[in-house]
Amino acid sequence: MSQPINIAVIGATSNVGEALVELLEEREFPVQDLHLLASSESAGQSLSFRGRQVRVRSLDAFDFAQVQLAFFAAGAEVTRTCRERVLAAGCSLIDLSAALSLDQAPCVLPERGAEGLPALTRPWCVSAPTPSAVACALVLATLKPVLQPQRLQVTAMLSISTLGRSGVQELARQTAELLNGRPLESKTVDRQIAFNLLAQVGAVDDQGHAQLEVRLAAELQQLLGLPALPVAATCALVPVFFGDSLAVGVQSGADIDVLAVQQLLEAEQGIELVEAGDYPTAVGDAVGQDQVYVGRVRRGVSDPRQLNLWIASDNVRKGAALNAVQIAELLIKHYL
Amino acid sequence: MSQPINIAVIGATSNVGEALVELLEEREFPVQDLHLLASSESAGQSLSFRGRQVRVRSLDAFDFAQVQLAFFAAGAEVTRTCRERVLAAGCSLIDLSAALSLDQAPCVLPERGAEGLPALTRPWCVSAPTPSAVACALVLATLKPVLQPQRLQVTAMLSISTLGRSGVQELARQTAELLNGRPLESKTVDRQIAFNLLAQVGAVDDQGHAQLEVRLAAELQQLLGLPALPVAATCALVPVFFGDSLAVGVQSGADIDVLAVQQLLEAEQGIELVEAGDYPTAVGDAVGQDQVYVGRVRRGVSDPRQLNLWIASDNVRKGAALNAVQIAELLIKHYL
Structure with a gap:
């Protein structure tokens, strides 16, 4: 494999950050030094990597000239604040927080290999797509030989871990309160999520779209190389801790050959049919x-002419952490 | 109001049966005698109606010549077994179990009034649409003046009460077992429904469609008077006790006028926008x-050209019981 490099993981104590560190070890990513960074509140904790404990340090004082690649798995604000500083230090960046526009930081589907890579110069800056986009784009890219997508409709039923650890705690707490007949108090979300579905994630723009929906549509268009594809997306939160479920409908230009679809899905390594x-x-x-x-x-x-599918994917592991590591594996071969 | 009539409610001890009895009282339906019927196991229980307790009797020995109208809210098998016997006795029938084909028993959307009524002769036999069809058809029928539906896609996220009382008990039991760290045992559903989504309700046909999805599509086509409308439907079970959520996408022949859509929805009494x-x-x-x-x-x-909506509806009350009573109110004016 490639020459080992120095890596930073920002947001190391988040669900996704921890999964990233596990996967860098598990996949024997060529890491020389691993720097774990977080906000000053989370600094001081430590995570296990290759049999030793790595201390999480504060992001504020870190010199990005020490590393060649940084994974950003903290909030969007953190990426936006740090981006210039990271690139100015010559460090490349993979953002998992959907903080940057797709012009600033194109998104990459690692399964498409070199074919899908945008032109990049070092230090580069790319977006890891949002978890639903990863799952949906992988499936639709696999089906490209037999689909002529005219329109795409996605209902993404997102697990509460989409909101991070505090979301997971909220669902557990609300559920216990309800089962014990105690009055319900909502904190991380603005209403009851236990035994209920929330039709909207975050605020909406003046067209009524949530930011996550706009992002999902734009990422799918870019990842599929179909910038004009009409996409309708609904992202809802469901009372599930981990794992996203997507109901996907694709309207094709011709009748769907279900057998051909199944054969392509069966053959793709990243998909379990x-x-x-x-x-x-x-x-x-x-x-x-x-x-x-x-x-x-x-x-x-x-x-x-309509193809319907149900997709289930681990939003923390495959949807975020693994996908980002796979992007890194692909990019360091070509651009580092 | 109309002349009081004698009524039978079959499946009186089910969620929907109980709601029916409540609504017949609440809406001052012109009931002379109310007969509550169920399988012999449930016979002997009693329900309150207009201040007195009405005993639930066994369906087997009941003479339908005593009543003019029967609501069937038990399983589909019960309706299929009894249908001939009921009609032969001169009793009209409203089926809530989706047991009969839409040719045998057309479905009715009460909000459309006399306009939407099929031609019927006494004793008649109609279907109360499935709860998701009720909610979805009411909204789309309201929007008829400003929509030219070319294609319809529905993701129906159904509460576990879709499976009746045993489904509700299953979700409560599974959730408690998981929160208490006990091993999970699935009974009514074949896998974990607590903190999970099930992508399929019941068995599927050789095309991969669940019966509920086929029924939903056919009911929507009939209720909207658009027998050739292409419909794609996904019905999934979600860990919610009561209340269905639908993500609906309609592709129209022209650009959507969102303001006009909102005004029509605002004006319809049966809809809360x-x-x-x-x-x-x-x-x-x-x-x-x-x-x-x-x-x-x-x-x-x-x-x-795509209109997207989120619909939430009480599947037991509006979706089933109230809707059936509204159908009865409409039909007795015209056909009884």
Whole structure:
């Protein structure tokens, strides 16, 4: 593999940050020195890496000239604040916080390999797509030979870990309060998420779209190389701790050949196709796995040009951390 | 109001059966005698109606010549077994179990009034649409003046009460087991529903469609008077006790006028429109209410011909019981 490099992980104590550190070890990523960084409140904790404890240090004083590559897995504000400082120090950057525009930081689907790579010069700056975009784009890119997408509709049923650790704690706390007949208090989300669905993640723009939906549409268009593809996206929060579920409908220019679709999905290494009759679930199948699970492959009930799929994916592991590491593996081969 | 009639409620001890009895009283339905019927196991219980306790009797020995109208809110098998016997006795029938084909028993959307009524002769036999079809058809019928539907895509996120009382008990039991760290045992559903989504309700046909999805599509086509409308439907079970959530996308023949859509929804009595920025939820808004809640009214993220909506509705009350009573109110005016 490539020459070892020095790496920084920002937001190391977040769900995604911890998963990143695990995966850098598990995949034997060529790390020379690993620097774990976080806000000053989280500094002082430590994470295990290759059998030793690495202390998490404060981001503020860190000199990015010491590292060649930084993963940003903290909030969007952190990436925006640090971006110039990181690039000025000659360090390349993979952002997992959807903080940067896709012009500033194009997004990359590692499974497409060199084919899908944008032109980059060092130090480069790329976006790891949002977890739903990763899962959906991987499936649709795989189906490119047999689909002529005219329109795309995605209902993304996102687990509460989309909001990070505080979201996970909120669902657990609300559920326990309800089961114990105690009055419900909402903190991280603005209303009851236990045994309920929330139709909207964050604020909406004047067109009624949540930022996550706009981002998902733009990322899918870029990753699929179809900048004019009409995309309708609904992102909702569901009372699930980990693992996203997507109901995806693609309207194609011709009747769907379900068998050909199944064969392509079966052949792609990053996808686990669940046979007809059975179906994948976020918790039962996808969580903890590197693959994206696909099932319920069928046409529309009365629409032969519509392909419908159910996708389940681990939003923290495959959707964020693994995908970012796979992007890094691809990019250091070509650009570092 | 009309002349009082004798009524039978079959499946009186189910969630929907109990709600039916409540609503017959609440809406001052012209009931002379009320007969509550169920399987012989449930016979012997009693329900309150107009201040007295009405005993639930066994369906087997009941003579349907005593009543003019029967609501079937038990399983589909019960309706199929009894249908001939009921009609032969001169009793009309409203089926809430989706047991009969839409040719045998056309479905009715009461909000459309006499306009939407099929031609019927006494004793007649109609279907109350499935709860998701009720909510979705009411919204789309309201929007008929400003929509030219070319294609319809529905992701129905159904509460576990779709499976009846045993489903509700299963979600409560599984959740408690998981929170208490006990091993999980699945009974009513074949896997973990607590903190998880199930992508499929029941078995699928050789095209991969669940029966509920096929039914939903056919009902929508009939209720909207658009028998050739291409419909793609995904029905999933979510860890919510009561109240269904639907993400609906309609592709129209022309650009969507969001303001006109909002005005029509605002004007319809059976619909509560939630203003942009806010959004409705099943548990927080719809459950216990007669109205269907609609929010997140917007175009596709990059698709001006796509209308997107989020619908929340009480599947037991508005979706089933109230809707069936409203159908009865309409039909007895015209056909009884």
